[in-house]
Amino acid sequence: MDTVKLEELTWTEVESAIADGTRTAIVPVGSVEQHGPHLPLGTDTYIGEAVAERVAERLTDALVAPCIRPGVSGHHMEFPGTISVDADVLIDTLAGYAASLERHGFEYAVFLPSHGGNFAPVETAAPEIARERESLDVITLADIQQYMELMNEGLKRGGIDYEEPVIHAGANETSIMLAVHEHLVRTERRDAGHEGAISVPALLSKGFRYFTESGVLGDARESSREAGEAILENVAETYAREVSEARAALA
Numbered sequence: 001m002d003t004v005k006l007e008e009l010t011w012t013e014v015e016s017a018i019a020d021g022t023r024t025a026i027v028p029v030g031s032v033e034q035h036g037p038h039l040p041l042g043t044d045t046y047i048g049e050a051v052a053e054r055v056a057e058r059l060t061d062a063l064v065a066p067c068i069r070p071g072v073s074g075h076h077m078e079f080p081g082t083i084s085v086d087a088d089v090l091i092d093t094l095a096g097y098a099a100s101l102e103r104h105g106f107e108y109a110v111f112l113p114s115h116g117g118n119f120a121p122v123e124t125a126a127p128e129i130a131r132e133r134e135s136l137d138v139i140t141l142a143d144i145q146q147y148m149e150l151m152n153e154g155l156k157r158g159g160i161d162y163e164e165p166v167i168h169a170g171a172n173e174t175s176i177m178l179a180v181h182e183h184l185v186r187t188e189r190r191d192a193g194h195e196g197a198i199s200v201p202a203l204l205s206k207g208f209r210y211f212t213e214s215g216v217l218g219d220a221r222e223s224s225r226e227a228g229e230a231i232l233e234n235v236a237e238t239y240a241r242e243v244s245e246a247r248a249a250l251a
Contacts, residue, residue: 004056005049006063014104017063023107024062024247026052027097029090029122031071031115034079034208036169036216038189039177041081045069047173048114050180054236055112059243062110065101068093072117078209090118091125098129102136108250110139110243116168116200119144139246141239144200154234158227162219165197168208170218172231179228190220 001013006025009017030045040046045067056062073084098109111122123142130138141147151172152163164170170193177185193216208215 004053004062004064005066007066009063014063018105022061022063023105024056024059024110024243025065025101025106025108026056026062026110026112026243027065027094028052028067029071029094029111029113029115029118030067030069031073031118032069033071033073033076033082033084033115034169034215035173036189036191036193036214036220038186038191038216038220039169039174040181040184041083042069043169043173043177044071044115046181046184047176048112050176050232051114051235051239052112054232055110055240055243058236058240062243065097068097071113071115072121073115075117075204075207076215078207079215087121087124090121091129094122094125095129095132098133098136098138102133106136108137108139108243108247110141112141112239113144114147116144117204119147137247137250139243139250141242146238147235150235150238151231154231155227157234158224158230160222160224160227162222164218166200166203166217168218169193169216170220171222171227172218174220174223175225175228176231177228178223178225179232182225190223191216192219192221193217195219 028048030048035043052064070083076082126140194212
């Protein structure tokens with residue numbers, strides 16, 4: 001197959017892939033929300049898909065399910081275009097994905113959030129979803145602190161000596177978008193937003209506009225396509241290893 005994306009395959013190709021040993025489905029969990037004046041509303045979705053595809057390619061026996069969107073983005077609703085759903089809606093959707101994947105013969109569902117507001121719901125829901133399934137195990141890649149650390153490490157490996165305490169529409173995400181969808185980046189509008197540490201609970205409770213008028217955290221000007229590639233490789237390499245280790249422990 002020339003693609004690891006489930007939605008680009010026919011049902012017969014999926015059937016054949018499962019019969020040939022592809023039993024893992026990676027489920028990106030993205031969003032439709034503001035990412036400053038220079039990045040599109042689908043940024044988290046595009047990033048989640050890019051990471052998931054690279055993880056699947058490394059595993060060689062996995063497919064990428066369609067990205068779930070929108071996500072839990074109430075803290076961005078002051079910015080036009082953002083679409084948010086309640087955590088219960090997201091959890092119900094995850095449960096529906098798991099039930100569908102199990103029915104078709106998948107043995108592992110990997111939930112991979114790429115939007116900050118989705119990490120906690122995914123981590124909370126996963127054990128219950130797993131208990132409801134008889135022949136499907138659920139693996140989560142939902143440590144938000146690890147995710148941001150991996151991105152900052154990749155940024156440095158990509159030649160940019162800059163670190164973002166909280167990542168949103170700044171150097172890291174702009175770099176990734178330059179690598180995967182450069183045509184969607186309004187490069188002339190890249191700018192610095194709020195710089196410095198902010199607690200995630202404060203962002204979720206007060207909303208982004210309380211801290212940044214532009215919707216950007218960090219400095220989007222500290223970005224490059226090369227750094228974006230390095231970030232994606234760093235995250236995907238770590239995540240693929242963790243999925244392999246989790247599957248081995250569950251086998």
